[in-house]
Amino acid sequence: MTGCGVCGRPLATETAGCRNPLCASASRWFHWNVAVAERSGLLESALNAYKYEGDRSRARVFGTMLAGYLVERLSNGHTTAELGEDALD
Numbered sequence: 494m495t496g497c498g499v500c501g502r503p504l505a506t507e508t509a510g511c512r513n514p515l516c517a518s519a520s521r522w523f524h525w526n527v528a529v530a531e532r533s534g535l536l537e538s539a540l541n542a543y544k545y546e547g548d549r550s551r552a553r554v555f556g557t558m559l560a561g562y563l564v565e566r567l568s569n570g571h572t573t574a575e576l577g578e579d580a581l582d
């Protein structure tokens with residue numbers, strides 16, 4: 494099964510479009526996106542506080558989650574180019 498080239502979600506068929514309308518948007522300001530975890534519940538509250546209220550108390554937790562995701566992907570044979578080299582800067 495292939496995934497969306499922008500968000501990585503599985504596609505119903507190889508020719509199907511992604512269900513996320515942002516992926517097809519001409520005004521999208523990023524090339525790709527990865528969901529490290531499902532944004533819901535306590536995680537969603539903490540992320541919203543981080544992004545919109547300046548609460549940096551969980552910055553180390555979020556950084557650890559991202560680093561763990563990148564290490565897992567790299568150890569499973571993905572390249573830094575596939576992950577987006579900017580993410581590793």
Ligand SMILES: [Zn+2]
Pocket residue numbers: 497498499500501502511512513516
């Ligand atoms: Zn997508």
